[in-house]
Amino acid sequence: MPAPLLPRSLQIIIPLLAMLLLPMAAGAKEPPIATGKMLGDTCASCHGTQGKSFDEYMPSLAGIDRQQLILAMQDYRADRRASVVMNRVAKGYNDREIEAIADYFSKIK
Amino acid sequence: MTMTRRELIKALGGLGALALTDAPALAKSRSKKAHVVIVGGGIGGATAAKYLRLAAPGARITLIDPTRRFVTCLRSNDVAVGHMTLDDITFTYDALRTKYRANIIHDRVIGFDPDKKTVQMDAGGKLGYDKLIVSPGIDFIYGDVEGYSREAATTSMPHAWKAGPQTLLLKKQLEAMPQGGTFLMVSPPNPFRCPPGPYERASLVAEWFQKHNPKAKVVILDHKDAFTKDGPFKKAWERLYGYNSDNSMIEWIPAAQGGKPLRVDAANRTVIAGAGSFQADVVNYIAPQRAGTIAFRMGLTNREGWCPVNRRTFESEIVKDVFVIGDAAIADAMPKSGYSANSQAKVAVQAIADQLAGKTPGEPSMINVCYSLAGQDYGVSIADIFKVVDNRIVKLPASGVSPITDSPAQPLLEAVYQRNWHRTFANDCFA
Ligand SMILES: Cc1cc2nc3c(=O)[nH]c(=O)nc-3n(C[C@H](O)[C@H](O)[C@H](O)COP(=O)(O)OP(=O)(O)OC[C@H]3O[C@@H](n4cnc5c(N)ncnc54)[C@H](O)[C@@H]3O)c2cc1C
Numbered sequence: 001m002p003a004p005l006l007p008r009s010l011q012i013i014i015p016l017l018a019m020l021l022l023p024m025a026a027g028a029k030e031p032p033i034a035t036g037k038m039l040g041d042t043c044a045s046c047h048g049t050q051g052k053s054f055d056e057y058m059p060s061l062a063g064i065d066r067q068q069l070i071l072a073m074q075d076y077r078a079d080r081r082a083s084v085v086m087n088r089v090a091k092g093y094n095d096r097e098i099e100a101i102a103d104y105f106s107k108i109k
Numbered sequence: 110m111t112m113t114r115r116e117l118i119k120a121l122g123g124l125g126a127l128a129l130t131d132a133p134a135l136a137k138s139r140s141k142k143a144h145v146v147i148v149g150g151g152i153g154g155a156t157a158a159k160y161l162r163l164a165a166p167g168a169r170i171t172l173i174d175p176t177r178r179f180v181t182c183l184r185s186n187d188v189a190v191g192h193m194t195l196d197d198i199t200f201t202y203d204a205l206r207t208k209y210r211a212n213i214i215h216d217r218v219i220g221f222d223p224d225k226k227t228v229q230m231d232a233g234g235k236l237g238y239d240k241l242i243v244s245p246g247i248d249f250i251y252g253d254v255e256g257y258s259r260e261a262a263t264t265s266m267p268h269a270w271k272a273g274p275q276t277l278l279l280k281k282q283l284e285a286m287p288q289g290g291t292f293l294m295v296s297p298p299n300p301f302r303c304p305p306g307p308y309e310r311a312s313l314v315a316e317w318f319q320k321h322n323p324k325a326k327v328v329i330l331d332h333k334d335a336f337t338k339d340g341p342f343k344k345a346w347e348r349l350y351g352y353n354s355d356n357s358m359i360e361w362i363p364a365a366q367g368g369k370p371l372r373v374d375a376a377n378r379t380v381i382a383g384a385g386s387f388q389a390d391v392v393n394y395i396a397p398q399r400a401g402t403i404a405f406r407m408g409l410t411n412r413e414g415w416c417p418v419n420r421r422t423f424e425s426e427i428v429k430d431v432f433v434i435g436d437a438a439i440a441d442a443m444p445k446s447g448y449s450a451n452s453q454a455k456v457a458v459q460a461i462a463d464q465l466a467g468k469t470p471g472e473p474s475m476i477n478v479c480y481s482l483a484g485q486d487y488g489v490s491i492a493d494i495f496k497v498v499d500n501r502i503v504k505l506p507a508s509g510v511s512p513i514t515d516s517p518a519q520p521l522l523e524a525v526y527q528r529n530w531h532r533t534f535a536n537d538c539f540a
Contacts, residue, residue: 034471042475045476045534046478046530046534049537057526084522085490092476092494
């Protein structure tokens with residue numbers, strides 16, 4: 001996954017740009033992705049069921065701001081943010097999947 | 110959308126109107142009363158019961174396991190060296206019963222009838238199911254070498270590969286070791302439950318020796334020539350236990366150097382391997398493994414002794430409407446771990462909920478993280494995300510093993526996270 005070439009301040013629009021670019025890059029048909037819930041359930045074993053952490057060491061994801069999650073995942077994936085394990089976890093999800101995950105967790109109360 | 114359908118059916122007055130609606134709606138109305146039975150309330154089974162309730166609020170859920178309180182293997186190596194107690198890793202079914210309204214039956218399943226769709230319990234008779242989830246874990250192959258037996262495993266050569274009395278037996282023998290003695294471990298052939306587990310145990314035992322038995326040694330006889338995370342493990346052994354030096358506390362003998370056991374003299378705590386005859390004070394013989402016995406009785410296994418499944422759903426390739434998850438299932442690149450069992454349970458639940466709603470099961474996504482300790486303050490981990498391609502579970506290339514760095518913070522933080530992770534993880538399964 002190449003690091004975005006855009007400065008940080010522009011990162012808000014990256015997902016939008018990615019959406020514009022993806023269909024061209026990936027060809028006519030995009031591979032199916034799992035639902036936000038299915039993908040989010042893979043985070044639950046560390047961040048708690050439905051992202052509700054039981055633990056002071058593990059940040060809760062339930063109700064997180066959608067854009068905050070997307071940016072955090074992109075930063076982890078590009079090794080721009082210091083981390084022990086999230087940088088390796090984040091590399092397993094593409095942009096569309098991260099957005100689906102963000103949709104899922106941001107809607108949980 | 111389903112609400113409006115259901116409301117419509119109700120408004121039109123039940124059965125007659127059902128005929129007018131499409132198949133998914135019909136299936137959905139049935140799913141309300143669908144009975145899902147789960148055999149085995151370990152990591153996979155408990156997660157399945159809980160997540161099924163979250164996915165299918167109307168379903169009837171029954172979980173069957175003879176044990177009243179489940180002891181996780183996870184962190185049982187800490188119990189063997191006295192850093193944690195058995196209580197710390199024991200969990201009840203209370204939340205599954207009350208919060209997630211699963212019917213918990215403490216009994217052993219001894220067979221089933223796939224045509225009539227019933228399971229047979231030891232004491233409790235027959236029970237009908239619409240969908241059956243089987244997560245029985247592993248059992249051991251005792252006949253692999255001459256002299257090793259079930260009897261030996263419960264006396265002179267514990268495996269401690271199912272947590273509980275076995276863990277305490279190993280602990281007791283470790284504590285009774287004479288000064289300067291030898292702890293011999295036999296590490297099993299692939300595939301087996303918890304691939305980094307033997308090496309974590311060897312590490313924690315070496316660390317315990319530093320304090321309590323400084324001249325003692327750990328010898329590992331291995332069926333294999335490589336093991337998971339061997340890079341970071343060996344690095345940690347060098348840093349902590351003098352590995353590769355004249356005073357190394359750990360000696361690892363791979364298959365290529367005669368590590369494979371050939372014969373066992375259980376009474377004399379001796380293992381004969383290509384590399385020689387090893388007499389030890391404690392022998393931790395981790396036997397070769399296969400799917401839990403009930404999977405054989407149900408006819409769910411292949412010739413290698415594991416259960417072939419559709420990788421997208423974990424439905425058995427042999428028997429319809431039966432889903433096998435956890436250690437017993439064949440999951441290709443996914444290791445047999447609690448983490449994998451938990452992740453697979455969620456995939457099977459999605460598939461069952463979708464099937465009951467008359468839909469094609471959705472895309473799966475799976476993860477495994479194996480956290481291990483090479484010392485109390487030294488963690489190593491492996492994190493992988495998995496997808497299904499052509500009915501095979503494949504690892505995505507990007508993720509991976511903890512980096513070997515010179516920074517003391519990385520392994521220390523990994524150790525801190527691991528301890529806390531165990532609680533969060535157990536809660537995701539049981540609470
Ligand atoms: C020393 C050690 C350390 C480990 N550490 C970790 C770790 O840190 N992280 C990790 O992810 N994994 C770890 N594991 C692996 C993990 O414990 C297993 O992979 C996991 O428990 C598999 O889950 P399961 O549901 O397949 O089986 P289990 O959790 O073993 O559950 C099987 C259940 O089925 C029940 N059962 C069996 N037969 C029947 C029957 N006939 N009727 C009814 N019930 C039945 C059993 O009583 C049991 O409760 C470790 C394992 C060991 C040995």
